[in-house]
Amino acid sequence: MERVFTKPVAMKEPRTLYCPGCGHGVAHRLVAELIDEFGLRERAIGIAPVGCSVFADLYWNFDVISTAHGRAPAAATGMTRANPDCFVVSYQGDGDLAAIGTAEIIHAANRGENFVTVFVNNAIYGMTGGQMAPTTLVGQKSTTCQLGRDPAIMGHPIRVCELLQTLGGVAYIARGALESPKTIMKTKSYLRKAFEYALDRRGFTLVEMLSPCPTNWGMTPPQAMTWLRENMLDYYPLGVVRDVGAEEKAQKPVAA
Amino acid sequence: MSEKIPIGEKVLMKGNEAIGEAAVQACCDCYYGYPITPQNELTAYMSRRMIEEGRVFIQTESEIAAINMCYGSAAVGARSMTSSSSPGISLKQEGISYMASAQLPVFYVNVNRGGPGLGNISPAQSDYYQTTRGGGHGDYRVIAFAPSDVQELYDLTMLGFDLADKYRNPAMIQADGILGQMMEPLVLHEYKRPPDLPSKQPWRLGDPSTTDPLLVTSLVLNVTGMEERNLELQKKYDTITENETRFEEVGLDGADVVMVAYGTASRIAKSAMEVARAKGIKVGLFRPITIWPFPSARLNGLADRFDNFLVVEMSLGQMWEDVRLAVEGKAPVHVHGRTAGGIPQQADIVADLRKVLDAKPGEIVKNF
Ligand SMILES: Cc1ncc(C[n+]2csc(CCOP(=O)(O)OP(=O)(O)O)c2C)c(N)n1
Ligand code: SF4
Numbered sequence: 198m199e200r201v202f203t204k205p206v207a208m209k210e211p212r213t214l215y216c217p218g219c220g221h222g223v224a225h226r227l228v229a230e231l232i233d234e235f236g237l238r239e240r241a242i243g244i245a246p247v248g249c250s251v252f253a254d255l256y257w258n259f260d261v262i263s264t265a266h267g268r269a270p271a272a273a274t275g276m277t278r279a280n281p282d283c284f285v286v287s288y289q290g291d292g293d294l295a296a297i298g299t300a301e302i303i304h305a306a307n308r309g310e311n312f313v314t315v316f317v318n319n320a321i322y323g324m325t326g327g328q329m330a331p332t333t334l335v336g337q338k339s340t341t342c343q344l345g346r347d348p349a350i351m352g353h354p355i356r357v358c359e360l361l362q363t364l365g366g367v368a369y370i371a372r373g374a375l376e377s378p379k380t381i382m383k384t385k386s387y388l389r390k391a392f393e394y395a396l397d398r399r400g401f402t403l404v405e406m407l408s409p410c411p412t413n414w415g416m417t418p419p420q421a422m423t424w425l426r427e428n429m430l431d432y433y434p435l436g437v438v439r440d441v442g443a444e445e446k447a448q449k450p451v452a453a
Numbered sequence: 454m455s456e457k458i459p460i461g462e463k464v465l466m467k468g469n470e471a472i473g474e475a476a477v478q479a480c481c482d483c484y485y486g487y488p489i490t491p492q493n494e495l496t497a498y499m500s501r502r503m504i505e506e507g508r509v510f511i512q513t514e515s516e517i518a519a520i521n522m523c524y525g526s527a528a529v530g531a532r533s534m535t536s537s538s539s540p541g542i543s544l545k546q547e548g549i550s551y552m553a554s555a556q557l558p559v560f561y562v563n564v565n566r567g568g569p570g571l572g573n574i575s576p577a578q579s580d581y582y583q584t585t586r587g588g589g590h591g592d593y594r595v596i597a598f599a600p601s602d603v604q605e606l607y608d609l610t611m612l613g614f615d616l617a618d619k620y621r622n623p624a625m626i627q628a629d630g631i632l633g634q635m636m637e638p639l640v641l642h643e644y645k646r647p648p649d650l651p652s653k654q655p656w657r658l659g660d661p662s663t664t665d666p667l668l669v670t671s672l673v674l675n676v677t678g679m680e681e682r683n684l685e686l687q688k689k690y691d692t693i694t695e696n697e698t699r700f701e702e703v704g705l706d707g708a709d710v711v712m713v714a715y716g717t718a719s720r721i722a723k724s725a726m727e728v729a730r731a732k733g734i735k736v737g738l739f740r741p742i743t744i745w746p747f748p749s750a751r752l753n754g755l756a757d758r759f760d761n762f763l764v765v766e767m768s769l770g771q772m773w774e775d776v777r778l779a780v781e782g783k784a785p786v787h788v789h790g791r792t793a794g795g796i797p798q799q800a801d802i803v804a805d806l807r808k809v810l811d812a813k814p815g816e817i818v819k820n821f
Contacts, residue, residue, distance in 0.1 A: 239661040242529075245670070254668045260658040262528050263670040265551055268521035271513070275525025275533065276659065278509045279483050283529055283659025301521070304514040 207232035207241070209258045218418025220375040220408025221249055224317050225256045227385050228286055231392050232259060237284045242276055244269045248290035249323040267298025270305035273312040284395070285312035292322045295331040295355050302361070309366025309400035313391045316357060316403055319410040320429065327413030331355045334432060339413070354432060358405050362439040368400035370439040374407040376425045380435065387437065399441065407433055460641050468603045469633040472536070472562055472626065473498035475610035478644040481560070482531035483509035485519035489538045490574040491630035492564035496536065516541040520548030520561075527557040528669045530657030532614055536562035538630075539580050540571060542588070549623050550589030554671035554682065558617035560610070562626045564633040567793030575794025576630035578716060578767035584627045585745040585775070592683050594690050596624035596697065597745040599715040603637035609742075611644055618650050620693055627744060629767065631717045631796075690746075699742035700751060704730075708737035710809050711755060713776050714765040715741045718797055722765045725802035734806050744772070749779035756783035761809050763787045765797050769821055785809075787818035 204211055207229035215222050232241050238259045245253035247266035254261035264272040273287040294302050294316050302314070321339055322328040328341040332354050336345040346354070358370045369391050373384025384406055391402035407429050409421035416424060437443070458474065466474070473495050476484065484503050486496040496512070503510035509526070513519040519535045526533040537545065542563045552559050565580045567573040587593045596616050598609040609626060617624040654660065658667055673679040703723065705711060714722040719740045729736045739755065741748050756762070762784055764773045773788040780786055789805045791797050801820070808818045 239664070240659050242659045251672060254666070254670070258666055260667045261670075262525070262658060262668075263672050264524065265521060265547055268517065268524075268548070271518040271521035272525035272528070274511070274518075275483065275485070275522035275527075276529045277525075278511070278522070279526035279531035279533070280529040280659055285659075300514050301518055304518065308511075 205229040205233040207238050207258050209256055214252065214255065215249065216412040218409055218411040218421055219249070220319060220406065220410070221317060222256070223375045223381060224288075224315055224406050224408065225250070225253060227381070227388055228288070228315060229257060230385070231388055234389070235392055235396065240282055241284045241286065244273060244285065244287045244289075246289045246293045247324075248293050250288060250290065250317070251324070253288060267293050267296070268301055269293065270298065270301040270310070270314070274305055274308070274310045277310060277312050281311070281398075286315060287312050288315045289317070290323065291316070291318045291320065291330045291332040295357050303364065306361045306401040306403070307364045307366050309368070311395050311398045311400065313388070313395045314401075314403040315388070316405040317408045318357070318405055318433065319408045320354070321410050321413045323410050323413055332357070334428060356433060358403070358438040361403065364401070366401045367439050368394045368441045369402040371437045372405040372407070372433060372435050374425065374430065374435055376407065376409065376422045383435070390440070394442070405433070458641065460643050463638050463640050465636050465638050466603060467494055467634060467636050468606050468628065469494035469564065470498045471603045471607040471639055472610050473502060474641065475607040476534055476560070476614070477502045477506060478641070479611040479614045480532055480644065480646070481508070481534045481614065483522070483526040483533045485511050485513050485522040485533070485535050487513050487516045487519055487537065487541060489541045491566060491576070491633050492536050492538050492562065494634070495562065495564075516544040517548065520545040520559075523559045523561075524548055524552055524557060527552065527559055528658050530653040530660070532558070532560070532618070534560045536564070538564045538566045539568050542580065542583070546589030549595065550587070550591050550593060551671045552623050553587065553593035553595065553686070554591065555669050556621040557669070558621050559623045560613045560617050560625065561623065562628065565627065565629045573794055574630065576717060576767065576796070577793055578627070578629055578718060579769070579771065579792050580627065581744065581766070581768050581771035584625065585747065593686060594745055596620070596622060596693060597743060598624070598626050599741060599744045600626060600628060600632065601716050601719045601740065603632070603635070604639040605742075606632060607639050608642065611642075615647050615650065616697060618653075619647070620689060622689065622693070627716065629717050694746035697743060698746045698748050698751070700748040701740040701742060703738040703740065705737035705739070705755070705759070707735055708759060709735045710761040710763055710806055711737050711739050711759045712763045712765055713739045713741070713752070713772070715744060715772070716767075718765050718767050721797050721799060722802060725799045725806070728799055729803045729806050732803065734803070734810065736806055747775050747779065749775070752776060752779035753781060753783070756780040760784055761787065763789060763806060763809055763818070765789045765802060767796065768792050770819075785812070785817060787812070789820050
């Protein structure tokens with residue numbers, strides 16, 4: 198019988214510590230599938246950030262480094278600058294990337310560092326028990342905004358892709374979602390493009406993945422998928438936000 | 454440009470630049486830094502020399518980013534370095550603690566300035582506690598050198614890189630603005646890589662020659678695992694203490710008072726020694742070259758032979774505490790401390806030496 202589906206070699210034996218319906222497992226798998234596809238396992242280094250994905254090494258079957266909260270882009274810079282032959286996937290949650298690590302991600306993007314960033318936006322701090330994140334939606338409740346996020350007091354949810362896309366070092370930025378097979382496949386195509394650009398050393402690449410956190414949203418997994426679809430997609434529109442390759446093509450003068 | 458560096462010859466150089474050239478000679482692969490006085494000459498020097506040599510230089514967005522870049526570079530097997538001054542070193546402490554736990558080598562420099570807080574940009578030694586107690590969170594230590602002239606800044610920088618690699622541990626230099634900014638002649642010794650440095654291949658990430666996935670982390674969630682890692686670190690610190698403690702003794706024979714001082718303070722103590730001797734005060738100098746590991750065992754031995762100790766430091770009793778711990782009450786330990794740009798004055802030290810000799814039993818001379 199023909200085998201039509203297996204786990205990627207870049208993934209360890211399938212077992213998960215993530216909550217049912219969590220998006221992290223899907224995001225890890227997309228990374229692993231592309232590591233296989235591009236044949237990068239031997240020189241790949243994944244970053245396990247501070248957050249629920251801090252044990253990414255339990256899933257990824259390639260080298261992993263755990264970095265300090267928010268500092269993944271700095272550590273990734275240190276690795277790729279010191280050894281341009283290694284392929285670094287920097288992986289960050291929304292608290293990690295858009296709160297404590299805001300400076301590091303902006304400057305890595307601005308310098309055009311050649312690694313791939315996977316940005317998992319679940320609109321909440323997962324690991325510490327559901328506190329407000331920089332990406333928590335207006336009106337959304339969390340343990341530190343129990344009456345709902347009030348922008349007059351707590352500021353507005355940050356759109357990371359749109360914030361970063363103006364920077365000179367950016368090669369590719371896109372936003373996908375992990376809420377249905379269709380958006381997952383689309384997200385994978387964005388990540389594939391980011392891998393290609395990083396391998397070609399074209400500069401900074403980031404793929405945001407809107408991701409469910411049923412546990413801290415206080416929902417069942419199906420409810421969480423629906424909530425994501427109905428609430429996050431309006432504020433965080435899906436699609437390619439920046440693609441320097443496409444821009445170059447569009448600018449090329451047409452031969453007369 | 455590198456051909457113009459007169460290796461093996463005597464040259465005149467600023468302290469901060471001597472550190473930079475020693476790092477370049479010692480095959481530092483990556484330097485990351487953020488501007489802060491009084492160590493700016495070092496970052497500026499590296500910005501030119503590292504790029505000339507085709508190596509990595511980044512002026513980072515913060516001291517935090519710099520140490521975390523060191524973390525990344527060290528994890529792929531590179532020799533990495535950062536430098537700063539007091540407030541900036543405070544910002545690096547989380548990263549240094551991560552590196553100590555993950556057993557990654559790094560070499561860094563703290564050109565101390567006056568504190569606490571923003572303090573001032575004047576020379577000081579007031580980061581002694583931070584330097585010698587690890588500095589960040591958790592049970593760990595960093596190898597800390599306390600050079601007293603530009604030649605030593607150069608030589609101990611080279612040694613710092615080697616010991617960091619040898620023990621897979623952060624190593625650093627504690628200097629001050631006077632050492633960093635003064636010009637002095639020094640010989641630019643050629644760097645010789647110790648033949649016994651262990652290979653980084655078994656643990657360095659992203660290396661296709663290792664097939665099993667490797668993990669660099671400072672996180673061990675189970676209690677026994679993390680305690681075991683700590684015990685492993687403590688064993689390493691014992692080995693470092695045994696092998697790497699360094700100090701200098703000047704004119705101890707027949708001394709009635711032994712001064713204990715390091716770095717700039719030791720230079721002033723040395724000159725005060727000449728003046729005091731001319732006045733008939735028999736005084737010697739004990740100079741720690743490593744402040745961690747601290748030469749406690751040697752000082753304890755000296756306390757059997759000498760009646761009085763006077764600590765001279767550019768901080769308010771920080772090293773005094775270590776000397777008292779070392780001496781274990783065998784002899785009185787007096788202290789002359791200035792801080793935040795206050796420099797111990799020759800005449801004041803000589804006056805305190807006189808007070809030490811005149812002190813009644815049990816009386817401690819302390820100038821602050
Ligand atoms: C310096 C520091 N501050 C705070 C923490 C505590 N902490 C651990 S995980 C976390 C939040 C992570 O949230 P996010 O980045 O959104 O990732 P998620 O868990 O949702 O995947 C925090 C604040 C820490 N480990 N280090
Ligand atoms: S708390 Fe949320 S982010 Fe963390 S594992 Fe559970 S579902 Fe995933």
